[in-house]
Amino acid sequence: xxxxxxxxxxxxxxEGYIPAYSHGPQPEMLSHETASILNTGDDIAEIDLMIYFRxxxxxxxxxxxxxxxxxxxxxxxxxxxxxxxxxxxxxSSVFISSQPVVIQHTRLDSRQEANALLSTIAYxxxxxx
Amino acid sequence: xxxxxxxxxxxxxxEGYIPAYSHGPQPEMLSHETASILNTGDDIAEIDLMIYFRxxxxxxxxxxxxxxxxxxxxxxxxxxxxxxxxxxxxxSSVFISSQPVVIQHTRLDSRQEANALLSTIAYxxxxxx
Amino acid sequence: xxxxxxxxxxxxxxEGYIPAYSHGPQPEMLSHETASILNTGDDIAEIDLMIYFRxxxxxxxxxxxxxxxxxxxxxxxxxxxxxxxxxxxxxSSVFISSQPVVIQHTRLDSRQEANALLSTIAYxxxxxx
Amino acid sequence: xxxxxxxxxxxxxxEGYIPAYSHGPQPEMLSHETASILNTGDDIAEIDLMIYFRxxxxxxxxxxxxxxxxxxxxxxxxxxxxxxxxxxxxxSSVFISSQPVVIQHTRLDSRQEANALLSTIAYxxxxxx
Numbered sequence: 001x002x003x004x005x006x007x008x009x010x011x012x013x014x015e016g017y018i019p020a021y022s023h024g025p026q027p028e029m030l031s032h033e034t035a036s037i038l039n040t041g042d043d044i045a046e047i048d049l050m051i052y053f054r055x056x057x058x059x060x061x062x063x064x065x066x067x068x069x070x071x072x073x074x075x076x077x078x079x080x081x082x083x084x085x086x087x088x089x090x091x092s093s094v095f096i097s098s099q100p101v102v103i104q105h106t107r108l109d110s111r112q113e114a115n116a117l118l119s120t121i122a123y124x125x126x127x128x129x
Numbered sequence: 130x131x132x133x134x135x136x137x138x139x140x141x142x143x144e145g146y147i148p149a150y151s152h153g154p155q156p157e158m159l160s161h162e163t164a165s166i167l168n169t170g171d172d173i174a175e176i177d178l179m180i181y182f183r184x185x186x187x188x189x190x191x192x193x194x195x196x197x198x199x200x201x202x203x204x205x206x207x208x209x210x211x212x213x214x215x216x217x218x219x220x221s222s223v224f225i226s227s228q229p230v231v232i233q234h235t236r237l238d239s240r241q242e243a244n245a246l247l248s249t250i251a252y253x254x255x256x257x258x
Numbered sequence: 259x260x261x262x263x264x265x266x267x268x269x270x271x272x273e274g275y276i277p278a279y280s281h282g283p284q285p286e287m288l289s290h291e292t293a294s295i296l297n298t299g300d301d302i303a304e305i306d307l308m309i310y311f312r313x314x315x316x317x318x319x320x321x322x323x324x325x326x327x328x329x330x331x332x333x334x335x336x337x338x339x340x341x342x343x344x345x346x347x348x349x350s351s352v353f354i355s356s357q358p359v360v361i362q363h364t365r366l367d368s369r370q371e372a373n374a375l376l377s378t379i380a381y382x383x384x385x386x387x
Numbered sequence: 388x389x390x391x392x393x394x395x396x397x398x399x400x401x402e403g404y405i406p407a408y409s410h411g412p413q414p415e416m417l418s419h420e421t422a423s424i425l426n427t428g429d430d431i432a433e434i435d436l437m438i439y440f441r442x443x444x445x446x447x448x449x450x451x452x453x454x455x456x457x458x459x460x461x462x463x464x465x466x467x468x469x470x471x472x473x474x475x476x477x478x479s480s481v482f483i484s485s486q487p488v489v490i491q492h493t494r495l496d497s498r499q500e501a502n503a504l505l506s507t508i509a510y511x512x513x514x515x516x
Contacts, residue, residue: 004397004512006397006399006481006510006512007399007510007512010133010135012135012136012167012169012231013233014165014166014167014200014230014231014232014233014250015163015165015202015233015235015248016165016200017202020157024498024499028407028475028498029498029499034402036401036402036403036477036479037401038399038401038439038479038481040399040437040439040481052167052169052198052199052200053199053200054199054200054201054202055199057198058198069439069444069445070439070440070441070442071401071403071439071440071441071477071478071479072441073402073404073441073477088157090165090200090202091200092165092167092200092231094135094167094169101401102399102401102479102510103401104400104401104402104492104507104510105233105248106402106505107246107248108503109244109246110499111153111157111158111244112153112158112239112242112243112244112372113242113243113372113499113500113501114242114243114370114371114372114499114500114501114502114503115243115496115498115499115503116237116243116244116245116246116374116375116503117246117374117494117496117503117504117505118235118246118247118248118505119248119402119492119494119505119506119507120233120248120249120250120378120507121250121401121507121508121509121510122250123135123136123231123233123250123253124510125133125135125136139262139264141264141265141296141298141360142362143294143295143296143329143360143361143362143379144292144294144331144362144364144377145294145329146331149286181296181298181327181328181329182328182329183328183329183330183331184328186327187327217286219294219329219331220329221294221296221329221360223264223296223298234362234377236375236377238373238375240282240286240287240373241282241287241368241371241372241373241501242371242372242501243371243372243499243500243501244372245366245372245373245374245375245503245504246375246503247364247375247376247377248377249362249377249378249379249507250379251379252264252265252360252362252379252382254262254264254265268391268393270393270394270425270427270489271491272423272424272425272458272488272489272490272491272508273421273423273460273491273493273506274423274458275460278415310425310427310456310457310458311457311458312457312458312459312460313457315456316456346415348423348458348460349458350423350425350458350489352393352425352427363491363506365504365506367502367504369411369415369416369502370411370416370497370500370501370502371500371501372500372501373501374495374501374502374503374504375504376493376504376505376506377506378491378506378507378508379508380508381393381394381489381491381508381511383391383393383394
């Protein structure tokens with residue numbers, strides 16, 4: 001069985017926030033925010049990521065690569081170029097990919113004694129946009 | 130790279146509930162409910178927000194503005210005009226925007242000793258509605 | 259501003275599970291599972307709810323009514339007719355509505371000392387199905 | 388009332404991660420990751436599941452069967468053939484079904500003293516893909 005190329009080339013995550021502190025062993029219990037990106041196709045996906053803020057112009061593009069038939073669980077905490085995402089700050093993100101991908105948003109918040117989790121499929125722009 | 134206008138002009142969030150009490154430092158650990166609204170376009174988005182209840186007519190419209198290329202993480206707790214959303218009460222929300230936006234729903238519930246989180250992409254009405 | 263009828267007439271929630279015990283004051287911290295149903299239209303929505311199980315034929319239809327311009331946060335725990343949903347048991351649900359509605363799925367799990375939450379927009383069948 | 392066949396034949400979950408340890412009574416509080424699969428139709432759904440990783444070729448197909456008018460809450464922890472999913476490891480999943488189904492993704496993470504939950508509807512590929 002060979003899965004087809006699945007997904008969309010444009011995705012958006014309206015909620016973004018990296019909690020400013022953590023509780024528990026790191027790196028796994030470090031408060032973090034992730035975009036999980038699945039590329040089922042046979043071509044490398046080259047992705048431009050833009051970050052939107054409340055009170056300034058967008059940051060980016062951040063250049064992301066996801067190999068053929070690979071998944072990348074990208075931690076926003078790890079982004080460094082062209083800049084770092086500030087912690088404790090509201091943001092949103094948009095992904096423009098050269099190949100169809102599937103993107104899901106997850107946050108682990110360990111600011112209090114037991115961690116909390118959230119996740120949602122990201123918003124995929126309809127084809128033809 | 131310039132992202133296109135992404136999203137829909139009509140969004141709905143069926144689940145709504147502001148927990149009535151909190152645990153931990155405020156404002157960040159205050160129990161709250163948020164609609165994160167991303168406007169990737171070059172025009173200001175003017176949004177009419179209506180709130181639906183179990184046993185009364187809808188409230189609103191609340192007038193929301195999201196700047197061009199900006200995100201707004203709107204806390205329902207902060208709404209005041211034309212009225213305040215009661216805490217501990219079931220509600221739903223509908224957003225009608227002048228421009229395409231992307232909306233995601235998040236709740237932080239800190240009623241017990243460790244906070245809980247939920248999030249989901251909101252429901253976007255198909256184009257042509 | 260008058261929102262149009264928003265939503266779909268057919269919805270499904272694949273995940274269903276009512277935790278078997280709870281921790282904290284009731285009814286608000288009782289472990290429960292909810293389908294939040296928003297009816298923005300001017301007509302009453304009459305909904306047939308079917309519950310699917312792992313190892314038996316489906317239960318239902320359960321008859322649900324959501325008034326015009328109202329929301330109903332339906333707790334699966336409260337269903338009684340034609341039968342009660344067993345706790346600690348895997349199930350799924352399907353909603354067939356006479357009017358377009360929007361449905362979101364939420365669970366509060368208070369089995370341990372701090373509650374956990376999950377939520378997601380339900381699956382809406384494409385028009386024309 | 389007889390619900391129609393609801394859903395899609397191709398689904399993807401970009402986020403996948405089985406927490407490596409647990410806290411509380413098992414099996415219900417064992418950290419686990421689930422794909423809830425609903426088959427409302429009158430035919431058995433035969434599903435090929437592929438698992439994608441960060442740094443190796445995909446695993447599978449895993450063969451999954453969901454009976455007519457049944458739901459299956461599949462724990463990724465339980466997969467054994469053709470291989471076991473490693474714990475504490477990033478992955479993604481793709482489901483190719485012989486019949487329309489609806490799939491939702493859920494994780495229970497009990498690594499700390501109170502469990503955390505996440506859930507989202509999976510990504511369904513548009514018809515015609």
